Amino acid sequence: xxxxxxxxxxxxxxxxxxxxxxxxxxxxxxxxxxxxxxxxxxxxxxxxxxxxxxxxxxxxxxxxxxxxxxxxxxxxxxxxxxxxxxxxxxxxxxxxxxxxxxxxxxxxxxxxxxxxxxxxxxxxxxxxxxxxxxxxxxxxxxxxxxxxxxxxxxxxxxxxxxxxxxxxxxxxxxxxxxxxxxxxxxxxxxxxxxxxxxxxxxxxxxxxxxxxxxxxxxxxxxxxxxxxxxxxxxxxxxxxxxxxxxxxxxxxxxxxxxxxxxxxxxxxxxxxxxxxxxxxxxxxxxxxxxxxxxxxxxxxxxxxxxxxxxxxxxxxxxxxxxxxxxxxxxxxxx
Amino acid sequence: xxxxxxxxxxxxxxxxxxxxxxxxxxxxxxxxxxxxxxxxxxxxxxxxxxxxxxxxxxxxxxxxxxxxxxxxxxxxxxxxxxxxxxxxxxxxxxxxxxxxxxxxxxxxxxxxxxxxxxxxxxxxxxxxxxxxxxxxxxxxxxxxxxxxxxxxxxxxxxxxxxxxxxxxxxxxxxxxxxxxxxxxxxxxxxxxxxxxxxxxxxxxxxxxxxxxxxxxxxxxxxxxxxxxxxxxxxxxxxxxxxxxxxxxxxxxxxxxxxxxxxxxxxxxxxxxxxxxxxxxxxxxxxxxxxxxxxxxxxxxxxxxxxxxxxxxxxxxxxxxxxxxxxxxxxxxxxxxxxxxxxxxxxxxxxxxxxxx
Numbered sequence: 001x002x003x004x005x006x007x008x009x010x011x012x013x014x015x016x017x018x019x020x021x022x023x024x025x026x027x028x029x030x031x032x033x034x035x036x037x038x039x040x041x042x043x044x045x046x047x048x049x050x051x052x053x054x055x056x057x058x059x060x061x062x063x064x065x066x067x068x069x070x071x072x073x074x075x076x077x078x079x080x081x082x083x084x085x086x087x088x089x090x091x092x093x094x095x096x097x098x099x100x101x102x103x104x105x106x107x108x109x110x111x112x113x114x115x116x117x118x119x120x121x122x123x124x125x126x127x128x129x130x131x132x133x134x135x136x137x138x139x140x141x142x143x144x145x146x147x148x149x150x151x152x153x154x155x156x157x158x159x160x161x162x163x164x165x166x167x168x169x170x171x172x173x174x175x176x177x178x179x180x181x182x183x184x185x186x187x188x189x190x191x192x193x194x195x196x197x198x199x200x201x202x203x204x205x206x207x208x209x210x211x212x213x214x215x216x217x218x219x220x221x222x223x224x225x226x227x228x229x230x231x232x233x234x235x236x237x238x239x240x241x242x243x244x245x246x247x248x249x250x251x252x253x254x255x256x257x258x259x260x261x262x263x264x265x266x267x268x269x270x271x272x273x274x275x276x277x278x279x280x281x282x283x284x285x286x287x288x289x290x291x292x293x294x295x296x297x298x299x300x301x302x303x304x305x306x307x308x309x310x311x312x313x314x315x316x317x318x319x320x321x322x323x324x325x326x327x328x329x330x331x332x333x334x
Numbered sequence: 335x336x337x338x339x340x341x342x343x344x345x346x347x348x349x350x351x352x353x354x355x356x357x358x359x360x361x362x363x364x365x366x367x368x369x370x371x372x373x374x375x376x377x378x379x380x381x382x383x384x385x386x387x388x389x390x391x392x393x394x395x396x397x398x399x400x401x402x403x404x405x406x407x408x409x410x411x412x413x414x415x416x417x418x419x420x421x422x423x424x425x426x427x428x429x430x431x432x433x434x435x436x437x438x439x440x441x442x443x444x445x446x447x448x449x450x451x452x453x454x455x456x457x458x459x460x461x462x463x464x465x466x467x468x469x470x471x472x473x474x475x476x477x478x479x480x481x482x483x484x485x486x487x488x489x490x491x492x493x494x495x496x497x498x499x500x501x502x503x504x505x506x507x508x509x510x511x512x513x514x515x516x517x518x519x520x521x522x523x524x525x526x527x528x529x530x531x532x533x534x535x536x537x538x539x540x541x542x543x544x545x546x547x548x549x550x551x552x553x554x555x556x557x558x559x560x561x562x563x564x565x566x567x568x569x570x571x572x573x574x575x576x577x578x579x580x581x582x583x584x585x586x587x588x589x590x591x592x593x594x595x596x597x598x599x600x601x602x603x604x605x606x607x608x609x610x611x612x613x614x615x616x617x618x619x620x621x622x623x624x625x626x627x628x629x630x631x632x633x634x635x636x637x638x639x640x641x642x643x644x645x646x647x648x649x650x651x652x653x654x655x656x657x658x659x660x661x662x663x664x665x666x667x668x669x670x671x672x673x674x675x676x677x678x679x680x681x682x683x684x685x686x687x688x689x690x
Binding site (some may be wrong): 006060062065094095096097099102103105106109110111112113114115118120124125128129159161172176178 | 493586587588590591592593594595596597598601603606608609613683684685686
């Protein structure tokens with residue numbers, strides 16, 4: 001079994017906003033326990049506005065006001081030793097970025113400085129982490145790296161606006177892999193790219209993972225992309241992980257009604273019936289429903305769903321669900 | 335260098351001839367034509383507008399003569415009117431005057447001033463210009479450098495206490511009416527409270543303009559309060575704009591991404607945030623420089639400072655067509671040239687702007 005590389009314990013990160021003197025608390029990540037292992041692709045799925053991006057920010061140790069770490073821990077396993085991220089100094093965190101944990105932004109984002117050439121961006125990223133290299137050496141390093149990933153090295157001489165969206169995203173992914181990080185966090189890397197380009201981008205991500213044998217945490221609401229590349233998937237709803245399992249089990253035997261909805265909304269070969277979407281919309285993270293946050297949209301809602309929040313319980317190895325309908329003790333008593 | 339900026343196509347080190355030709359045909363030549371057209375149109379408008387005002391400079395002069403108590407026979411008065419009209423260059427129809435005006439303009443001659451007759455307009459302008467240029471160039475440069483630098487850093491560290499304090503100060507200073515602020519400075523530093531600075535003038539009375547240390551010191555001493563009044567208010571505006579732009583750029587994804595990539599803070603502030611935030615400020619600076627030629631009227635009134643503003647004010651009041659034309663010509667050419675230079679050099683600052 002692979003070792004743990006990143007672990008969270010009861011992680012709660014809330015946005016604490018001051019709106020005209022009144023405090024508003026957005027419970028974006030609410031009691032999340034993750035155990036992410038080396039050499040796996042861990043997918044996080046869920047609708048927009050359920051806390052996926054915030055969870056990634058927390059995992060990347062980029063918690064900045066108004067986002068606050070309210071409770072819980074994030075542990076990085078650096079050389080097999082657990083390090084509590086909250087105890088790290090800003091400079092120590094900066095050094096870990098790109099080197100230990102790298103971030104790939106959304107495909108639609110302009111993540112590259114528009115007024116400098118790509119090689120200058122690469123240079124900035126490299127010399128912020130590796131000291132004692134001359135300008136030529138860093139550029140050579142960047143060229144070699146780009147070529148290894150099958151991208152034309154001459155693109156380093158261009159400005160971001162001269163590349164297509166897909167190429168820009170590939171350059172950004174290559175940049176994230178530059179220092180061979182143990183973890184790559186990708187936030188909707190294929191959003192806003194057309195399907196053909198999406199494939200290339202996902203392929204590049206996969207090639208990198210195979211080569212570095214590292215961990216990729218992939219956030220996307222695209223269940224199709226998730227099914228193709230993730231080893232394990234966590235389904236997120238209203239700031240909580242509501243189901244987590246291997247990809248086969250999530251798609252083959254989904255337990256949580258929300259997961260079932262997400263999977264049913266996927267188009268399938270030969271099935272010409274209209275796709276069903278999840279009824280209703282995600283709840284406000286400021287004012288969560290009582291009990292299970294999904295109960296207002298759930299067709300199987302019972303009395304207990306409105307009163308008590310179900311725990312994430314283990315069904316069998318590697319399959320966890322938080323729902324009153326299923327599983328051991330509370331499934332039966334309900 | 336200017337053309338080089340437009341042609342330096344990134345990613346391709348060689349400038350192909352085709353690109354250069356397209357650039358000249360498609361952009362540079364039409365742009366230069368529009369530059370000349372705008373100047374011509376501006377001058378034409380300035381030529382006709384004073385002639386449409388009810389002030390008749392000849393009758394005004396006659397009125398002044400009468401006011402001094404001189405009586406004259408009707409025949410003499412007609413002679414004087416005819417003489418003045420000829421000397422002022424106001425003979426014939428407007429169209430005749432217009433042609434004659436262009437003829438003189440190409441010889442670099444703006445004619446004589448009416449209200450300081452018979453001093454030539456050229457001489458009046460060249461006496462006033464050094465004062466205006468000295469004062470306004472200095473304050474514009476100070477305002478730009480300090481406003482953008484402090485505003486930039488304060489925008490990046492917007493959550494820090496000192497940044498909020500600076501913002502509060504700027505918020506109080508900026509809406510102050512300039513004439514009140516300038517007057518307050520004058521009262522505080524050159525009058526009631528302390529007498530550190532002179533109340534009026536560009537230099538001490540009777541001081542001869544020479545390149546000696548004592549004269550330069552005298553000029554600097556006289557220009558301190560006017561420069562201070564312009565720099566503080568102008569700087570507050572630049573500070574606030576820059577701070578706002580930086581806060582917006584700071585939220586851009588490429589800045590967030592650089593932070594998540596562990597790029598050092600000094601690189602992020604300089605190369606990612608301020609570098610991008612300066613782009614709109616460059617245009618503002620060029621326009622500011624172009625406007626220098628029309629002077630700063632209120633500053634000159636409050637501090638009794640010699641310069642173009644006062645000259646223009648008097649010219650308008652007295653219906654001094656030739657002087658108005660001389661000064662506004664400098665303004666028109668100044669502003670249009672500033673815009674032309676910005677247009678042509680902008681690709682050097684922002685690689686996304688290309689003209690072909």
